[in-house]
Amino acid sequence: MSEVLSVQGLEVEFPVPGGAFRVLDDVSFSVRDNEIVGVVGESGSGKSTTVRSVIQLHKPARITGGSVVFNGRELHRAAPKELRRIRGREIGFVAQSPFDALNPVLRIGKQFENVIRAHERASRGEIRARALELLASTGIPDPARTLDGFPHELSGGMAQRTVIALALSLGPRLLIADEPTTALDLTVQRQVLDLIRGLVREGQRSMLLVTHDLGVVANYCDRVVVMYSGRVVEVGDVATVFGDPRHPYTRTLLDAATTDIRAAAPKSSPAKRETAPGCNFAHRCPRADGVCAEERPPLTVTDPGHGFGCHHPLSIEVTTSAGTSR
């Protein structure tokens, strides 16, 4: 299986008055053909910045190091014109709120025209036919009426389906979805996730899916990138990472989602943002010692594709005897 996207040692800085703040530090991962990769982490972990950096939608932050290679092309040093050609045509993007993504004063049909004509010449009739087909493929019951209507006439679920249809209208090879269902009603979320997965699989595409919901990762992703405080702490197959997490943070995250809340006494709350010379998780970590505070743990790869950055990784014995739901 070949790699569609390869991110290596990515560093991103955010300008602050008179300087810069490093939001991403040495982020590496890859997305292969026909693969759905989840990027998971808490707020401030840099998960959203990571995927937006791929197509440089992360203004005003800047890439200051590392590489982003998509289909053999180096996106991190691509000219704005080339990036524009790639965005939409080769990499589709779906954001959290469909109503932010759609222009409220344009009919849906016009928005399809704008997107498609930005990349290729097509007659109005051709575009309409293609848009109808796309909308139908996303399960919108009356595509023609949707096409002639305005965004505000749509419910949240239908609007997000429309955004997905728009993102797929030029047949991108990679779809980036940033919390695509967080803003939707619960009973609609799973429908939309099923839809996205179906379209990605059918179209032989790949997807990078950002979420804070471990359930979404567990049920929809092939591989997962766990982020904490601007760094990748663990990466690998979902079954491996969730089944035998080696990084204590991954363990903490899984425990927070599953264990009985009446069990333990509250631990200290995390600070808003940590940047340490060593491991960013050190001061919250039960296994941390002097090395963790001083030396950055490198990403160790054990099984094929299972990597984790930890000086004192959990061993498989420990995790199984800890006995969570798995």
Added chain:
Amino acid sequence: MTAAAVGTDRVRSARRRSGRRFRNAGVLAALAFLAGLWVVAAFVPLPHSATVPDVSAIAAAPSAAHPFGADISGFDVFSRTIAAAASDLPIAVFGSLLSLAIGVPIGLFTTTGRIGEACMRVVDAFSALPVIVLAVVAIQLLGGGLLDVIGAIAVVNIPRFARLTRAEAVALRQARFVEAAVAIGCSPLRVALNHVFRNAYGVVLVQAILAAANAIGVIAALNFLGVGVHPPQPTWGSMIHDGASMLVEGQWWAAIFPTVAIFLVVSSLTVIADWFENRVEGGAKA
């Protein structure tokens, strides 16, 4: 933190400190200018009388004896420019404070109910009239003394305070912490003062400073038109009016110095308001 990050942090804080210092210097200069002008006008003896003309110096050009020259009646322009501050500044400041004292409660307590709505419509009707017309009418009705001009300045500024406060209050009433205040049993008055106004007063104070700056202009305009002036008391507006007739002769000094005074006072107030606004916003964020 990596070495690079430490470095950028240091750069950032240094740059921010120097930016703050620069801005603070401007604000200090503005404050010093206004305070100095007021003190000099009120307490320091002037080189010439501001109210008794010197007939020997009619239309005299600037010189050692008359640094800003003298006007068509023989008044010393320097003395009168300074002396005018003694009336113009207090009128502007107290007029604005008075309108704040009336306008803020109107805005704060008219956010709900029919009576509140009716109050605001009256305020709207007032603010539809041109400021100068309103001020002229107010002075005619009140009389024409110093206090009456303060009253006029207050009247023309009430709508801006009522509206601003109301807009802030309406937005704040939607805030979750105001709902929380109701939930813990705060009385309507306590909600209005401790929760709504407490989060709006910074904006209101900024507006008060800007209103004072605006009032300087309004007072000058009124005095230029001869409203609220009691000759030979000097005001910047009446000085510009008198000096204007000398401009055709090429005698620029009688009109230009009071104009510069107005410009400096308004600029100083704007700089202070600007600084204050930044502090208010920063305080809300930090």
Added chain:
Amino acid sequence: MPVLVAEDLRRTFPGPGGSKVCAVDGVDLAVAEGETLGLIGESGSGKSTLGRLLVRLLDADRGTVTLDGHELTSLRGARLRRSRRDFQIVFQEPFASLNPRLKVGAIVEEPLLVNGKSGTKAERRQRVLDTLADVGLSEEHYDRRPADLSGGQQQRVGIARALVTGPRFVVLDEPTSSLDLTVRAEVLQLLARLQHDRGLTFLFISHDIHTVRRLCSRTAVMYLGRIVEIGPTESVLAHPQHPYTKALLSAALPVDPGHRLPHLPLAGDPPKPTAHRVGCALVGRCPIATDECAATEVPLRPVAAAHEVACLHAGQDLGIEAKEAQA
């Protein structure tokens, strides 16, 4: 004996174009002493409106709320304000619910101040410090402002403010949904401990089934202004009877894919709640709806011990297992 009883609560809001939106449509509810009743629903289900009706942040169009036998719905003015020490609410947005200009100490002290009988300044301070300690904060937080605290700490301040007067009943309106996963677990643990230590009675509003499952002894499911299913949490979440509850449960994604339920899709999005309807609100999205569902009132009826469901076809096999097998 229940601490809080609500009967036939109804509240409408003006909707677009002169229409009416019925957010809460005839809800009866009883919350027993010392229990945590979970209230699950999607956005627009009316769950937050119901919570606000119970603590008198909104006035009901119809119906009554009684706390320990005292009618709350008819209280007005100062009497209402004084009674507020007995029923409190914790909000969803921790930062937005704290006055940014006040210090933590002043925020937590205010309920004592406005309730009269609050003792001396030193006594109030001690009580505030005790309450802060109880929610896992310390004296060092007393003089901080909300913006200096993390999200979890802010929500702890919100909880302290609600508990400082020693209320009987507390509405928790999605108190953890805007918090990060690890912080959320800590705050939920805190709530469970506080309830146990203080014998509090909670109404816990949430859209997250996992959270309700972990915290609540009883669960009510709300859809378009009505409670469609209510009962012991194990019973409601393990043996759901209403098609909507089944759909909600099947939409939740467990971290262990092995525990995933077959998906029961409901057609479309939830409609906007409109003025009073006859019949079941789920008609139109429900796979087993019949003409009768749209034509008759569908009251809550008992199906098991303390477990009630508002569905004419409660418990009917929806055939979702078969559907999943085909797919």
